[in-house]
Amino acid sequence: MTSRWIKALPLSLALAVLAAVVVHVVTPDQARGQHSPPSSRSAGQPETDSGKALAHQQDRQQAPQRTEVTVITAETAAHAAHISAYGEASAHFELTLSAEVSGRVDSLAENFEGGLRIGKGELLATLEDSGYQEALAIAQSTLASAEVSLLEEQRQGEQSRIEWRSSGLSGEPDSPLVLRAPQLAAAQAAVDEAKASLAAARQDLDQTRITAPFDALITERHITPGSFVQSGTEIATLVSTDRIEITVSLSAAEWAQLPDSATLAAGDWPVTLTDIENGEQWTGQVIRAHQHLDTTSRQRSLVIAVQAPFDQSPALLPGTFLEASLRGRTLNGLWQLPSTALGQSGELWYVTEDDTLASISTEAVFSDGASIYVRPPEVIADQPTRVVVQPLSSYVPGMRVTTVEAHQDV
Structure with missing residues (x-):
């Protein structure tokens, strides 16, 4: 019927209708291709660029994601602790310098001030010493008198021995007083006492001049000119230099x-x-x-x-x-690691040969601030080991990871 209808048309119009019909006719294979998924293609047909990108994206979505960790390769070596x-x-030395004698402070040295340094034997202060000068003079006079008495007693003793020998008596006298031995001993004791008194008087006089006992720094001065000090009064606080x-x-x-x-x-x-x-x-x-x-x-x-x-x-x-x-x-057989490698619980995380995480419990043998030095377990001590530089609390043993080697300054 269609052919009869076309024949009834004018020639030019009939040709136009036939051309339209031919354009819209598709084959059965083509019809099936219109409803196929975008990624499917007939065997032997080359894959387009867009198809490759889509397939790669699907593969990445299906593959498990790996955590990336930064590691450092640790090897045992000898390190100085x-x-x-x-x-x-x-x-x-630290000393509170005290007065040895009593007296009024007559003068202070110019550098006898807190914060200044002084040398051993350097004069710090002087006390009024007239009384000690007098005591020294008396001690000298006493010693001189005692020495004269000793000389006289020695002379008398010699005379007594001469008289005893000339008397014609044999043996020793009945009393030691005859030869004046006790008198001589008393005179010698008086001289010894006078010498000791003189030494004491001279020392007291010397103590009116207060000097530094060692090279020192004056941390505090406790006296002023005109003040009166007793024996034992604090003069200054000194520390040795x-x-x-x-x-x-x-x-x-x-x-x-x-x-x-x-x-x-x-x-x-x-x-x-x-x-x-x-x-x-x-x-x-x-x-x-x-x-x-x-x-x-x-x-x-x-x-x-x-x-x-x-x-x-x-x-x-x-x-x-x-x-x-x-x-x-x-010390031998130690790992040198960044200080961040040791976790808060005292564990080290490392990556095994199959790229999974494992941990060991250890403690630093010593550290030097930037690095820690640990003794690894014997099972892994003889081989280079990839140790995680900064472990996270979310790590679990057996987790598969991707490693990145740390720089030398980490």
Whole structure:
């Protein structure tokens, strides 16, 4: 019927209708292709770029996600132990200087002021000494009289012995008084007493001149010109300037990392001292080790010295709170790791050969601030191990991870 209808049309219109019909005719395969999924294609047809991207996205969504961790390859090696402890700087000597005699303060030295340094034997103050001058003169006179009496007694004793021999009597006299032996002893005792009194009087006079007993720093002066002091009155507070000492307490484990006490006390074991407040540093040496345990801390102490502390730049002052860092013995078989590698619970996380996480419990043998040094378990100590630089609390053993090697400065 269609053909009859087309024949009835004019020729030009019939040709147009036939062309339209031909354009809209599709094959059965083409019809099925219109309803196929976008990713499906006939065998042998090349895959388009958009199809490849879609397939790759689907694969990534189906694959399990791996956590990325930063690791450092740890290998056992020998490292010198590093010990840190804390202590307060104190002067070698600290003295409250007191008056030995009584008297009025006659004068003070110009440099007898708090904060100034003085040398050993340097004059600090003088007391009024007229009474002590008089006492010295009396003691000298007494000694002179006693010495004259002794000489006279010696002469009389010689005369008595001559008379006894010339008397024709044999043997010894019945009484020692005959030869004046007791009188001579009394005269000699009087001379000895007078000498002692003279020495005491001279010492009292010398004590009116108050001098420094050692090279010192004056921390406080307690007297003024015109004031009266009694024997025992405080004159000044002094601290020695020869050296500063720092006493630090160490645990038994820390002592085990140090050489023997004789080596430490030889005087050439260096120690770095750092001011806790401002970071200033000085170099000291170990001078002795205590041979007993503190009854409170149950620890032994190490004494460190800094020679001529006030001549240092800057000066190391008594009372400064310091961190002492010293090198110990060389220990074998240790890992050197960043300080962040040790978790709060004392565990280290590392990556196994099949890229899964595992952990071990350990503690640092020692540390030097930026690094910690641990002794690894024997099962992994002989092989390089990838240790996690900064573990997270969400880690669980067996988790599959992707590793990134840390830089050398981590």
